[in-house]
Amino acid sequence: MIPKYFFIVFLVFFCVFQQTVAGPIAYAVCQTACNLKWASCYLSAGLVAGTVTGGLCAPFAALACNAAQGVCMAACAGLLVAPTP
Template structure:
């Protein structure tokens, strides 16, 4: 049940992130860090040590999160 709740939170984060404009390299780095922390908690809640198991859902969610961060890398244009 905890795993499902964390996935819901991650999906809500991805939805909100997909509506962002641009923020530059620091915002992009913060977004990537958030994606990695989300993946670590996802793997941890599934009982898997990061890098060992094959929890496909966590890996796909992390990849989707990082793809959603890409627009944040665009420079801010006034």
């Protein structure tokens, strides 16, 4: 048999922790936008996303697109802890 205080603890827990945190969802949307910009950057340079390997032989446009994507994704990091009620 379930003790009577279990329901009281459950109600208190439910009332206290009902705030929604949508930070991870906003982070995922931001990361997706960064990836779409990266793919369009490759396309505008005449490259196919995912086929260019890094290193010294990579075209400058690919290196520039990769650097821009890194900056974009780093800007998204703050959204992980942003609560959205």
